[in-house]
Amino acid sequence: MPSYVANGISAAVGAGAAIDVQPAAGNAYLIREFFNDPVFVGDMPEVQVAIRDGVLADCVVRIDPTTAVQKNRASELYITNANYLRLTNTAAGGGNVGWSGHQVPVGIVMTDIFTAPNGGNVAIQPPAGEVWKVTEIGCETMNATNHPDLTLYLTDGVLVASLIAGGTRNLVWQKLWNLYISNTLYLRAEPIAGADRDVGVSMIRVPVEQFAAVVDMGAGATLDIQPADGRECVITQFGAETWAGIAPAGAPDIFVALYNGVVLSDIMEDGATSDSLIHNRQYEIEIDNAVYIRITEGSAALNEVSYCGYTRRYYNA
């Protein structure tokens, strides 16, 4: 029986040189950590991580820490023989580059690279009947603030302006994503600058039912995210057309509160009140029919607001 652990060390990787972490055909890995010996910068190993398929451009998901400050967070990168990792030793000298993870069933890994055309967009959209969980997003090119040169939206194909990352609101790019997308509500990526952009997305197929929507809210309006009686759901992401706060932080211009039909209690503030660092971290908010989420629009204009998550459980109410 083979080992379940998928870790390793590539010795004496030269300055600027790269190695690939590529499962054999028919295998897949989840990679959680990266290492480099001897060079660290800003508490991070001096290594750049990109999703690679050998055809389209490599898409950087963790930039060289000497180039830009990165949040010291875990990774959740699902890879296969076709879409794997390229690790670049960005130190001035040679280093031993390492990684740590474990095997996962190859059939669940949906990681891929897409091309978002200049002036257009690309849909990252599962086929009908499937739900995918997105964990990491990278791009072939970083913008002036060293974040993916993309804007990213949750969309139902009709409402296309509910932003979850991009523009000058860059800190959110450093979170570990936890997005549940389906054929009817999915991701849309657009290049910011004037060129095509390849977009690398780490994702897996998950056996859950998506719970998500995008709604065009009026100024100051409220939206209740209330599962039907007997349904329990988990919300993992909010988006909005209008954001507020001081760049590069900021948050969707909405208040997110738990609500029981009588009183409201905020879990996340709008960007104008607080940059709400919680927004820049992974979160899961559990709701049901009795206590659910009320979103209050915070700007003075129409605002396309989105959320995504999954149904955790049905029960006989």
Place this chain on the structure above:
Amino acid sequence: MGYRTVMNDVLVVGAGANQDIQPPATQDWMVTAIGSSVWVGVVPFQVPQVDVSLWDGALGPSEIMRSTDVRGWMRPLRLHINNGNYLRLNNPGGAGANISWSATLTRYFGAGVSNVISDLQTVGAAAVYDARPPAGYDWLLTDFGSDQWLGAAPAGVPNIDVGLWNGTIYSQILDPASGRMWEPELEIFASRTTYPRITNVDPAQAVICFTGVIYRYYGAGVSVVESLLQTAGAAGSIDFQPAAGEEWRITALAGTLWVGVPPLLFPDLTAHIFDGTNASMICSQTNWLMQGHTPEIFVDNTNYLRITNTNAAQQVVGMSAELTQRYAS
């Protein structure tokens, strides 16, 4: 007729008043988020105006999160509670507020026993509180608190040391002078032989708490917790190497001697993945992995953990880990 497993609620809590999150006597819950209609602090460090404590109806409350400090607010919560040891939310504001929480039913045990091992205890200055499972049990600890905190807001943390102890030697995982270490979620595995020791380093008596669950009952079998300690001589290295056919998942590193300037104070060691020939650094005393997130390092007999003592004196080094697989090698 089905039943709810989402245990959320929203309630109006008066100025200075308390609201308990207390499961029924037949249920275990895990609290995952806490909110308020009033947020306080300096942007972007605002947090809900709620003090969150473990409480058993008599001792404490022992504070895990405060409305004046960011500790614990900027990460997913995993606060395990039952009917005997539960959460007390206090509204420290001058007016009433709507306080809320997100929680999930983790276990209905009816006439059985709770899986939650969260507990609190009054501990004198410099005294210790051991989170030691009974024989046949493994525990997972997810958070710690105290009613005595150290550090100026918004960077205060519970004034306790948290380490691993095996009855003979001790190695430290958390230090209140190293505020960065308190930011990520915690995942510390305790066995009957090696378990967390919490030391009250405040000059005053304190009520100290921990939250967690029974990770596994193995009875007369074998623990799956691989948390280990060893003494490393000056500049010496210790290999934490699974036996052939075993695989471990490492979630914390520990050292006795710490260096740096608070709040950037870390164990004086380096940690590498090592294959017997080549080493690749995981973290060092100047670049500490766990100030940003809980690590998840998988090792086996081929590529394993090497900790090197970088201090001029001998120290105890260690790790928290679980056995994830045993196979025929």
